Structures are given as structure tokens and as C-alpha cells.
Amino acid sequence: MGQYASYTAAFKLKALDYALKHGNHAVSRHFGVDEILIRYWKKQHDKLMATNSTRRASRGPKSGKFPEMEKAVLEYVKDICKHGCAVSLEMIRTQARTVSRWLGTATKNFRPSSGWTTHFMRRNELSLRRPTS
Numbered sequence: 001m002g003q004y005a006s007y008t009a010a011f012k013l014k015a016l017d018y019a020l021k022h023g024n025h026a027v028s029r030h031f032g033v034d035e036i037l038i039r040y041w042k043k044q045h046d047k048l049m050a051t052n053s054t055r056r057a058s059r060g061p062k063s064g065k066f067p068e069m070e071k072a073v074l075e076y077v078k079d080i081c082k083h084g085c086a087v088s089l090e091m092i093r094t095q096a097r098t099v100s101r102w103l104g105t106a107t108k109n110f111r112p113s114s115g116w117t118t119h120f121m122r123r124n125e126l127s128l129r130r131p132t133s
Contacts, residue, residue, distance in 0.1 A: 006056045006057065007033070007056065008053060008054055008055065008056055009048050009051045009052065009053050009054070009055050009056075010053035010054070011031075012041045012044075012048050013048055013049070013053075015027050015031050015033060015038060015041065016038070016041055016042060016045060016048075018030060018031070019038050019042070024038045024039065063123065064119070064120065064123060065110075066100065066103075066110060068103055069096065069099050069100050069103050069110075070120060070123075070124075072095075072099045072103075073092060073095050073096050073099055073120070074124050074126075076095045076099075077092060077095075077124075077126060086128075086129075087128065088128070089114065089117050089128070092112070092117050092120065092121075093112040093113075093114075093116075093117055096110075096112035096116070096117075096120075097112055100112075
């Protein structure tokens with residue numbers, strides 16, 4: 001078995017209910033979970049209530065750090081695709097640099113690296129394709 005255990009949302013909620021009645025230390029002994037996890041799950045209680053009970057992790061929001069800039073770049077990419085032109089990774093990076101300067105996010109150490117471009121494309125369900133005839 002791996003070093004880290006993963007727990008379903010249902011298990012976490014059951015442990016939190018037990019913690020309300022008996023305390024964190026009792027939950028730790030009863031369920032075999034560290035007390036620190038119980039405290040962390042207490043902070044996440046609202047998110048846990050909203051998720052599917054079989055889900056094991058909350059991966060956070062699927063948006064970038066600079067949503068206004070990403071929205072403008074996405075519009076640019078869609079506009080180019082609509083006209084039937086191919087979009088390259090370098091075009092996306094260049095547009096991101098331009099828009100970040102225009103919005104003032106360039107001062108916040110934003111650099112459109114290849115990793116940022118890949119994640120941007122994944123977040124927005126984009127892919128590079130060759131134009132077909």
C-alpha cells in the first residue's frame with residue numbers, strides 16, 4: 001500500500017459527525033486517522049457536504065490565476081479558429097503577454113510558459129489541430 005491513504009467524502013463526513021460527539025482525539029483512535037486530518041476536514045465541511053459521497057478529492061477550481069486575461073486570450077483563439085486559421089502555442093503565448101500587459105497583470109510576475117499554455121488549453125478544452133481540406 002502507498003504512503004498516503006485517500007478517504008471518500010462519506011467517510012470524512014462520518015468521522016466529522018463522530019468528532020462532534022466524542023472529540024478529535026476519539027475520532028483519531030476510532031477511525032485510525034490523524035487528528036490533523038480531522039481539523040482539516042472540519043475546515044472543508046461545507047465543500048464535503050456539496051460533493052459526491054464517493055469522491056475522494058477536491059481538486060479546487062478549474063480556473064487560472066488571471067481569469068480576465070484568460071478570457072481575452074480564449075476569445076482571441078476562438079476568433080482565429082472561426083476564420084479557419086491554425087493557432088500555434090507561440091501565438092497563444094504572445095497574445096497572453098500582450099493581454100497581460102494591457103490588463104496590468106504583467107507586473108504580477110506572469111510568464112506564459114509552455115506549462116501555462118498547456119494548462120490553459122486543458123482548462124478550456126482546446127487542442128491544436130491541422131486544418132483539413
